Amino acid sequence: MSGEHMPSPFATEEKKSITLSEAMEVVKDGKLDALASQFLQSFRIEGDNREAFITQFSEKEGVSTKFAERFLDDESFRRRVINICNNFSQHGERLLHMEEAEIYTEIMEPNTNDVAPLLQSTNPSERFKGARTLPRNELIAKRLLDMRDTVLSIGDTEMTEKITYMIESAMKPLGLGDIVDDASWRKMAESEELLSAFVEDATMRDLYKQATEGQELEQIGRRIQLYRHERNDGSVVPTLGVDQVAKNMETGAETRLGFMIEREQDKRVLKDILVMVDKNTRNSNEGMKFLLDNLPLVKKYELSEAEFVANLKIGSYVWARIADVDAGAMAEDLSTEAQKELGPNADPKHLKAKVFEELILPAYERNFRTAHDTALHGKDLEPALEKAFSDLRAKALAGEATMEDFARLGEGKDMVKFDAAGKIVESDSSEAMLSGHLGKAAIMGIPWKARVPLDRSSLFDLIDKLDKSKGLMPLLKRTGQKIGLALSL
Amino acid sequence: MKKLFEKPLSSNLGKDPDSGTDVEFYDWITGGDSEVALGSFAAALVESLRDEVSVSELTDLLNDWKKRLPEAEFISRLAMLERLMPPNHPYHMIKGSYLK
Numbered sequence: 001m002s003g004e005h006m007p008s009p010f011a012t013e014e015k016k017s018i019t020l021s022e023a024m025e026v027v028k029d030g031k032l033d034a035l036a037s038q039f040l041q042s043f044r045i046e047g048d049n050r051e052a053f054i055t056q057f058s059e060k061e062g063v064s065t066k067f068a069e070r071f072l073d074d075e076s077f078r079r080r081v082i083n084i085c086n087n088f089s090q091h092g093e094r095l096l097h098m099e100e101a102e103i104y105t106e107i108m109e110p111n112t113n114d115v116a117p118l119l120q121s122t123n124p125s126e127r128f129k130g131a132r133t134l135p136r137n138e139l140i141a142k143r144l145l146d147m148r149d150t151v152l153s154i155g156d157t158e159m160t161e162k163i164t165y166m167i168e169s170a171m172k173p174l175g176l177g178d179i180v181d182d183a184s185w186r187k188m189a190e191s192e193e194l195l196s197a198f199v200e201d202a203t204m205r206d207l208y209k210q211a212t213e214g215q216e217l218e219q220i221g222r223r224i225q226l227y228r229h230e231r232n233d234g235s236v237v238p239t240l241g242v243d244q245v246a247k248n249m250e251t252g253a254e255t256r257l258g259f260m261i262e263r264e265q266d267k268r269v270l271k272d273i274l275v276m277v278d279k280n281t282r283n284s285n286e287g288m289k290f291l292l293d294n295l296p297l298v299k300k301y302e303l304s305e306a307e308f309v310a311n312l313k314i315g316s317y318v319w320a321r322i323a324d325v326d327a328g329a330m331a332e333d334l335s336t337e338a339q340k341e342l343g344p345n346a347d348p349k350h351l352k353a354k355v356f357e358e359l360i361l362p363a364y365e366r367n368f369r370t371a372h373d374t375a376l377h378g379k380d381l382e383p384a385l386e387k388a389f390s391d392l393r394a395k396a397l398a399g400e401a402t403m404e405d406f407a408r409l410g411e412g413k414d415m416v417k418f419d420a421a422g423k424i425v426e427s428d429s430s431e432a433m434l435s436g437h438l439g440k441a442a443i444m445g446i447p448w449k450a451r452v453p454l455d456r457s458s459l460f461d462l463i464d465k466l467d468k469s470k471g472l473m474p475l476l477k478r479t480g481q482k483i484g485l486a487l488s489l
Numbered sequence: 490m491k492k493l494f495e496k497p498l499s500s501n502l503g504k505d506p507d508s509g510t511d512v513e514f515y516d517w518i519t520g521g522d523s524e525v526a527l528g529s530f531a532a533a534l535v536e537s538l539r540d541e542v543s544v545s546e547l548t549d550l551l552n553d554w555k556k557r558l559p560e561a562e563f564i565s566r567l568a569m570l571e572r573l574m575p576p577n578h579p580y581h582m583i584k585g586s587y588l589k
Contacts, residue, residue, distance in 0.1 A: 456534065456537070456546070456550060457549065457550050457553045459530075459534055460534060460550070460553075460554070461553075461557065463527060463530065463531050463534070464557075464558070466527055467527060467531075470559075470562070471562055471565065472531060472535075472562070472565070472566060472569070473565050473566075473569060475524075475527065475528050475531055476528055476531060476532055476535070478524070478528065479524055479525045479527070479528025479529065480525075480528070481528050481529060481531070481532035482532075483532050483535055483536050483573060
């Protein structure tokens with residue numbers, strides 16, 4: 001805080017004076033004396049100064065304006081802040097950390113007021129001790145290039161041209177090349193001066209913030225964010241966001257993974273999973289790998305469910321085997337007419353039928369026909385398969401089909417060929433890498449939302465579904481697992 | 490929905506034995522064998538049962554297995570639990586009704 005908008009120095013009987021900023025430093029240094037204590041307890045601020053205080057306080061401490069307002073208005077809260085942030089300076093912490101701990105508490109232990117123990121667990125450097133993070137400039141370069149790639153891959157050409165023009169207009173005066181020039185972006189990542197000049201323009205700053213998950217520049221290295229997220233319906237929920245950028249030391253491949261954790265009634269749900277991988281490292285079974293390799297999270301955050309969007313080319317098939325559509329989560333993507341027709345307390349079966357009718361069946365049928373035409377060069381579909389498809393459609397429109405039913409259609413007859421990226425190709429194509437049945441081909445690439453329950457029984461069930469040998473002991477043996485000392489495999 | 494782990498899980502799933510960190514957390518796409526991943530997850534889940542103290546949790550799980558699994562697989566899992574669960578584990582209190 002600059003101090004120029006601060007209230008006039010508080011004069012004590014001994015004629016000593018102190019500003020709020022100084023008082024907070026005293027507290028954070030762990031030397032709370034009578035003067036600072038008295039000052040903080042009786043601190044008042046009115047009128048125009050109030051707004052200026054809130055802005056400056058939230059900027060300096062990295063907290064939301066809500067937190068700053070509460071600090072002003074709620075005396076018991078202020079007392080708690082003063083007690084808890086004692087010694088913060090030792091860790092270079094700002095009050096942001098305390099606000100995060102509060103949010104974390106709401107997510108993890110909503111019935112406790114004891115924030116202090118959670119401070120430790122929300123400290124990213126504690127949580128990921130020794131993790132191989134990218135150096136700051138590499139991390140920034142990765143994010144800038146991700147942002148650039150996102151802009152270039154927007155489906156809307158006009159929009160891409162417009163944003164490209166804006167970006168290049170911000171780059172040119174800095175002596176940098178055009179949008180496709182990787183070296184220019186890397187140069188920007190290397191130089192704080194260039195980067196801050198680049199984001200000086202409000203639109204660029206906004207774009208950059210969006211591309212970096214809303215993080216502020218100085219927090220770019222943060223891996224866990226806790227904030228309050230305002231939903232479309234206006235409700236505000238505590239949210240834990242994780243954003244990871246990492247380099248695999250063996251392969252050199254960089255991956256980025258982001259997700260959120262929110263409470264829904266008494267459940268903790270893993271949501272909005274974002275995955276960006278090196279193009280070269282894409283391989284099959286992404287869906288399964290994603291789920292399995294993120295299972296430590298289940299334990300760490302005591303998750304009840306995971307909500308995900310299955311739109312990976314090949315992963316979709318795996319998702320269909322372990323989860324069904326989450327009609328409730330997909331309802332917001334329905335047309336206005338459908339939403340109106342369903343009303344607020346829709347019958348689950350009716351809702352599911354609508355989701356299939358509007359959001360899944362059209363794409364599925366299109367893929368199904370394409371796959372069939374490519375595989376059979378325009379020959380008619382076998383009557384049995386045609387019937388199976390129309391039966392399944394009827395079942396879906398009655399709200400009784402599952403995604404797995406769709407994935408299994410035509411199972412047993414691998415008549416479609418795919419290339420390495422999961423795209424359907426002619427059966428004699430040199431790019432044909434994989435083969436599969438019609439249902440598998442038709443389900444690929446359809447974005448659909450699903451939920452996986454993460455309680456113990458469900459996870460055992462999931463393993464049984466994914467394990468081809470259908471036996472837990474054989475699986476453990478084959479993969480060389482050793483459990484405790486009692487089990488010698 | 491029941492919480493997955495009421496107690497801390499004793500397994501080191503996701504942790505690097507040398508550094509003690511969860512680096513594997515994001516190594517998910519670039520390497521490793523998915524069957525081994527599946528196996529190590531299965532092992533961690535089984536291992537977590539050793540710390541389970543709730544009789545009703547265990548009963549729910551066994552009932553679910555009994556309903557869902559082929560008989561031979563169910564019996565094989567009971568044999569596994571018999572060998573793995575410590576002597577004072579609640580499994581030994583309830584196993585009687587599942588063993589024929």
